[in-house]
Amino acid sequence: QVQLEESGGGLVQAGDSLRLSCAASGRTLRGDAMGWFRRAPGKEREFVAYISWTGRSTFYADSVKGRFTISKDNAKNTVYLEMNSLNAEDTAVYYCAVHRSGNLYDSTSYDYWGQGTQVTVSS
Numbered sequence: 001q002v003q004l005e006e007s008g009g010g011l012v013q014a015g016d017s018l019r020l021s022c023a024a025s026g027r028t029l030r031g032d033a034m035g036w037f038r039r040a041p042g043k044e045r046e047f048v049a050y051i052s053w054t055g056r057s058t059f060y061a062d063s064v065k066g067r068f069t070i071s072k073d074n075a076k077n078t079v080y081l082e083m084n085s086l087n088a089e090d091t092a093v094y095y096c097a098v099h100r101s102g103n104l105y106d107s108t109s110y111d112y113w114g115q116g117t118q119v120t121v122s123s
Helices: none
Strands: 003-007 010-013 018-025 034-039 045-051 058-060 068-073 078-083 092-099 117-122
Touching: 003 092, 018 034, 018 092, 018 117, 034 068, 034 078, 045 068, 045 078, 045 092, 058 068, 078 092
Parallel strands: 010 117
Antiparallel strands: 003 018, 018 078, 034 045, 034 092, 045 058, 068 078, 092 117
């Protein structure tokens, strides 16, 4: 069993940057692929970014490509989401999760969700 805790969210202005962290406890994430998802008010949860267990492969939603970067620090058992050039459409609760198997863009392919961290971008 692994527990995930997201942090780093907050209220920022358009154009600002934030770095979200997803710290794991209970076991190592060394062998796990990880993903970030988000849920905006009134919308379905959507895929944001994925990183393979080696960290060598990453995938992003088109809406964040070129602005967001996912990374993984096995020594700290933590996954990060660096977010730059934030805009109002990025306002959401952000969640990390462990990729179990299957379609990496589909939230049902993931387990062990964290409680989420709120990101609010004012325009």
